[in-house]
Amino acid sequence: MSFANITTEQKQQVLSELSAIKADFATRGFFPGTSGNLSMRVGPYSPDEFFFAVTASGKDKSKSTPEDFLFVDQNGKPCESTTLKPSAETVIHNEIYRLTGCGAIFHIHSIFNGLVSELFWERRAVPVEGVELIKGLGIWEEEAVIDIPILSNFAEVPRIVPEISERLASRIPGILLRKHGIYAWGRDAFEAKRHLEAFEFLFEYVYRWQLLMNRK
Ligand SMILES: CSC[C@@H](O)[C@@H](O)C(=O)COP(=O)(O)O
Numbered sequence: 527m528s529f530a531n532i533t534t535e536q537k538q539q540v541l542s543e544l545s546a547i548k549a550d551f552a553t554r555g556f557f558p559g560t561s562g563n564l565s566m567r568v569g570p571y572s573p574d575e576f577f578f579a580v581t582a583s584g585k586d587k588s589k590s591t592p593e594d595f596l597f598v599d600q601n602g603k604p605c606e607s608t609t610l611k612p613s614a615e616t617v618i619h620n621e622i623y624r625l626t627g628c629g630a631i632f633h634i635h636s637i638f639n640g641l642v643s644e645l646f647w648e649r650r651a652v653p654v655e656g657v658e659l660i661k662g663l664g665i666w667e668e669e670a671v672i673d674i675p676i677l678s679n680f681a682e683v684p685r686i687v688p689e690i691s692e693r694l695a696s697r698i699p700g701i702l703l704r705k706h707g708i709y710a711w712g713r714d715a716f717e718a719k720r721h722l723e724a725f726e727f728l729f730e731y732v733y734r735w736q737l738l739m740n741r742k
């Protein structure tokens with residue numbers, strides 16, 4: 527199976543879904559200062575060979591242009607001739623697809639995800655206890671208690687990758703990079719978006735709860 531076997535319709539479908547999500551996230555202020563990146567898989571999957579559309583690096587993600595996305599392979603190499611550069615964090619998307627076989631991955635920076643990543647850095651995980659929106663992560667047990675993994679952040683992005691395989695927890699569809707941002711994934715774009723929104727809600731909840739508990 528090569529990228530050439532993927533139809534124009536399949537590619538268009540992925541690009542239009544990603545564009546809609548990018549526009550929606552942009553209106554919600556999810557991409558300050560060009561931060562964040564989005565990707566969605568296209569075609570068949572095996573851990574050794576897969577293809578996905580990913581945001582081009584460094585663009586103003588509140589604008590919609592024909593140069594917003596490009597297709598890359600399991601090594602992060604462009605599948606088609608292009609002058610666009612894939613996201614500087616494409617290696618992270620590659621590793622998450624390789625480990626999970628998911629269909630879409632969304633990454634954003636926010637004040638709350640940054641604050642909780644530092645608040646709970648010593649325990650390397652954000653604890654969340656019994657909050658209803660844990661169900662938004664697909665975890666349906668009564669009064670669920672979860673730990674959202676926090677990983678080291680490095681300016682040299684490939685250095686982040688080894689910790690992903692070590693820390694990725696099978697039932698938590700996301701990882702938080704210290705003072706950087708959240709990566710959330712799902713079977714498809716709908717599920718990845720629901721997970722991202724649930725994480726952001728839980729981070730704000732946990733942050734505010736800590737403030738309440740520690741008030742004088
Ligand atoms: C401009 S700050 C954000 C970047 O350093 C990075 O973390 C990010 O999320 C966006 O990088 P990009 O290469 O545009 O995908």
Ligand SMILES: [Zn+2]
Nearest residue numbers: 561562615707
């Ligand atoms: Zn980032």
